[in-house]
Amino acid sequence: MPKILPVSYENKFxxxxxxxxxFDELLENIIKIKDQKYEKICIVTDxxxxxxxxxxxxxxxxxxxxxxxxxxxxxxxNSKYLGNIEKLYEELITNHFxxxxxLVALGGGVIGDMTGFCAATYLRGxxxxxxxxxxxxxVDSSIGGKTGVDFNGYKNMVGAFYMPRLVYxxxxxLKSLSEEQFCNGMGEVIxxxxxxxxxxxxxxxxxxxxxxxxxDAYLEDMVYTxxxxxxxxxxxxxxxxxxxxxxxxxHTIGHAIEKNSNFSLYHGQCVAIGMVAAMYLSVKKGWxxxxxxxxxxxxLTSYHLPIRADHMTVEDVFNASKSDKKMDGNKVKFTVLKxxxxxxxYMDFEEDELKxxxxxxxxxSSK
Amino acid sequence: MPKILPVSYENKFxxxxxxxxxFDELLENIIKIKDQKYEKICIVTDxxxxxxxxxxxxxxxxxxxxxxxxxxxxxxxNSKYLGNIEKLYEELITNHFxxxxxLVALGGGVIGDMTGFCAATYLRGxxxxxxxxxxxxxVDSSIGGKTGVDFNGYKNMVGAFYMPRLVYxxxxxLKSLSEEQFCNGMGEVIxxxxxxxxxxxxxxxxxxxxxxxxxDAYLEDMVYTxxxxxxxxxxxxxxxxxxxxxxxxxHTIGHAIEKNSNFSLYHGQCVAIGMVAAMYLSVKKGWxxxxxxxxxxxxLTSYHLPIRADHMTVEDVFNASKSDKKMDGNKVKFTVLKxxxxxxxYMDFEEDELKxxxxxxxxxSSK
Numbered sequence: 001m002p003k004i005l006p007v008s009y010e011n012k013f014x015x016x017x018x019x020x021x022x023f024d025e026l027l028e029n030i031i032k033i034k035d036q037k038y039e040k041i042c043i044v045t046d047x048x049x050x051x052x053x054x055x056x057x058x059x060x061x062x063x064x065x066x067x068x069x070x071x072x073x074x075x076x077x078n079s080k081y082l083g084n085i086e087k088l089y090e091e092l093i094t095n096h097f098x099x100x101x102x103l104v105a106l107g108g109g110v111i112g113d114m115t116g117f118c119a120a121t122y123l124r125g126x127x128x129x130x131x132x133x134x135x136x137x138x139v140d141s142s143i144g145g146k147t148g149v150d151f152n153g154y155k156n157m158v159g160a161f162y163m164p165r166l167v168y169x170x171x172x173x174l175k176s177l178s179e180e181q182f183c184n185g186m187g188e189v190i191x192x193x194x195x196x197x198x199x200x201x202x203x204x205x206x207x208x209x210x211x212x213x214x215x216d217a218y219l220e221d222m223v224y225t226x227x228x229x230x231x232x233x234x235x236x237x238x239x240x241x242x243x244x245x246x247x248x249x250x251h252t253i254g255h256a257i258e259k260n261s262n263f264s265l266y267h268g269q270c271v272a273i274g275m276v277a278a279m280y281l282s283v284k285k286g287w288x289x290x291x292x293x294x295x296x297x298x299x300l301t302s303y304h305l306p307i308r309a310d311h312m313t314v315e316d317v318f319n320a321s322k323s324d325k326k327m328d329g330n331k332v333k334f335t336v337l338k339x340x341x342x343x344x345x346y347m348d349f350e351e352d353e354l355k356x357x358x359x360x361x362x363x364x365s366s367k
Numbered sequence: 368m369p370k371i372l373p374v375s376y377e378n379k380f381x382x383x384x385x386x387x388x389x390f391d392e393l394l395e396n397i398i399k400i401k402d403q404k405y406e407k408i409c410i411v412t413d414x415x416x417x418x419x420x421x422x423x424x425x426x427x428x429x430x431x432x433x434x435x436x437x438x439x440x441x442x443x444x445n446s447k448y449l450g451n452i453e454k455l456y457e458e459l460i461t462n463h464f465x466x467x468x469x470l471v472a473l474g475g476g477v478i479g480d481m482t483g484f485c486a487a488t489y490l491r492g493x494x495x496x497x498x499x500x501x502x503x504x505x506v507d508s509s510i511g512g513k514t515g516v517d518f519n520g521y522k523n524m525v526g527a528f529y530m531p532r533l534v535y536x537x538x539x540x541l542k543s544l545s546e547e548q549f550c551n552g553m554g555e556v557i558x559x560x561x562x563x564x565x566x567x568x569x570x571x572x573x574x575x576x577x578x579x580x581x582x583d584a585y586l587e588d589m590v591y592t593x594x595x596x597x598x599x600x601x602x603x604x605x606x607x608x609x610x611x612x613x614x615x616x617x618h619t620i621g622h623a624i625e626k627n628s629n630f631s632l633y634h635g636q637c638v639a640i641g642m643v644a645a646m647y648l649s650v651k652k653g654w655x656x657x658x659x660x661x662x663x664x665x666x667l668t669s670y671h672l673p674i675r676a677d678h679m680t681v682e683d684v685f686n687a688s689k690s691d692k693k694m695d696g697n698k699v700k701f702t703v704l705k706x707x708x709x710x711x712x713y714m715d716f717e718e719d720e721l722k723x724x725x726x727x728x729x730x731x732s733s734k
Contacts, residue, residue: 086449089518089525096690121488124515124526125606148491151456158456159491160527239492323463 003224007143008235009163017143017167017227019220023053026168027060030102030129033165038127040067040101042092044115046075049107049133052176057106057131069095073111077263080110080150082158088118102127102165108134109141109267113156116147120162130167134177135185136268138169139192139226144234144244154323155255161239169227171219179212179304180266186211186303187250187268189222191275192229194296195246198341200225205295208302246343249335250275253358256320260312272305277357281349282336284357292340308363317358318351370591374510374598376530376605384510384534384594386587390420393535394427397469397496400532405494407434407468409459411482413442416474416500419543424473424498436462440478444630447477447517449525455485466493469532475501476508476634480523483514487529497534501544502552503635505536506559506593511601511611521690522622528606536594538586546579546671547633553578553670554617554635556589558642559596561663562613565708567592572662575669613710616702617642620725623687627679639672644724648716649704651723659707675730684725685718 002025005017018029031037041061045054050072061068071091073079092101105115105128112130119128130142148159174182186204193201204211210218230247237244254274258265265273279296282288297307322332332354336346369392372384385396398404408428412421417439428435438458440446459468472482472495479497486495497509515526541549553571560568571578577585597614604611621641625632632640646663649655664674689699699721703713 082449082453086518093519093521093524093690117488121484121525121527123524124513124528146491151453152460154460157460157490158488160488161491323460 007231014163015165019169019224021172023170038102041065043070043104043106045106046073048075085118099126104129106131109137112137112142113148120160127165130164133173140188142167143230171223183304184266184268187271189226192226195249195343196229205299252321253277256317257309259320260316269306272300273309273361276307277361280357280360287338314355314358375602381530382532386536386591388539390537405469408432409436410471410473411438412473413440415442452485470495473498476504479504479509480515487527494532497531500540507555509534510597550671551633551635554638556593559593562616562710563596572666619688620644623684624676626687627683636673639667640676640728643674644728647724647727654705681722681725685722
């Protein structure tokens, strides 16, 4: 049975998230989006996902639409820049795409963010659908309408809030991921438990084996619960003026580490390390206990996630976190934990405190 | 007395248009936008407007905000491309601009469209204010939230719907325009009469001398009425799914002529020629009479607007109009007149009819 999560935007229905273990209901859900049928479809994908699913998806569409074209980018974060958006614009112009046509993002977060940004800005906005193929994009980046590209090394510096018309999640594709790729997504999944749902966190802690074995029932429930947490947060605060920033738990220092690793570490891995730093600060402030920090390190490790980074300096990570766009005016807006399942924002960390937490996850003293 | 036009977006108050003959109320209106004061301001302008007003505007802001920076582009349509948007992103990043800061567009349509697009996409959206300095931008492009840049010669191919927080119009700046520049704006002003307001059209027809003498009372009333017509249309149809397309009267063939002139003709001039072509088609269909076409040509000529173009072929203009993004699917969506003051959309012109109208304004036979 497919699970359906309707997502509202500004108190009106905006789009459905469909969670299934096949592509069987993709076509009917795209046709249902609006009364008038789309004329042409451009599938945007990367050169790894392309080999796995693009033929399947193309054959699903081919009979029903006038034209199906495929635009393929090299896999990876390095593709996420404006030059590639311009190439996609050119492809759409060459094929006379108009607002009656549809973009389909088939891939991970990079593909979803870029396709969304292109959809937001081509002809001032055309429709797009997300078909996320990594755990990270299924539970996180495909939901909530954040689109964007990196700019001069700054992650998602350029972007738009722009809602997809459908998010179609086929959990069976997760079985084609490497363990490292799968566990990368677990960084965000575990974060969802920490910021909003203690019982979910406990489930993840107690059922590592089932989850890592990609047990179908656990997988579908897990993806559903994570999507539901994200849905709930972005419905309350679509433009990140309040609680949406809780989703940044682990991200301020995590992004800075990601940048300093030159993106050799995966996003979810950096979020794991960033959560450890944020937990360290929460312990330091007396909101959480040392045992919570230890438990976090154990759980992350059980999901093969790193809890420390190396080959970088405190100063470099600190400077990168300051220039991260989570900055609100001159203060770093930091997401902390008050309890497991209860996040909060804190604006008043001193430079020394932040550096101490960074030093902790770099295995360095702060001096 | 300043005139104030509040503009709604999706049935909620969105921003004010303030019409005055000085900059005296600019500061107080920017401060009124939101409770929390903006920290930094980036004035985006061009190298011609800069010499005229940037010192005035900068001194108005300087005491009240932490930092005021100026970003200057070369005047003209050739500046309107993504490379310059990237330069502006860089300037904002270098100066640590965040969502607490403000962009101010000081200039004509190119500056307004580009500043708006940058505001829409930097950090997924920061606030911006329009201070339009040409008649064309005061009555047209600054209102309604269309932002964008040209791409590979296609006008506004890339953009976003993104609302300003304030449009501040100082009509006295119109006195610094050349007559050609002023009359360029009259192309859109006259269009407003044709598509929505017969009495306004009659006023413009009967008071050419007063308007061209830049009589203060006529000027303020005219800018107010045009802004009010545009406000009304964009409130009803912000995303151009219905009657907003009436504003494209004269634009389908106008844009194609603009492109074929290599942008040596001004936008308003091309709209004038495009309106003649659209009126020709309306006469051909029997909705309007030959005398309406003659009257249109007289009125446009009295405002020193061209009614014919040369040095281009019917085929080239036709092809450019087909690739204009007003295209809806494979059909050209054409705005026609049913009466003076009453526009309508028409999708079913034959290729031959469009070519005949193009030939008419090129002074060529269609064969």
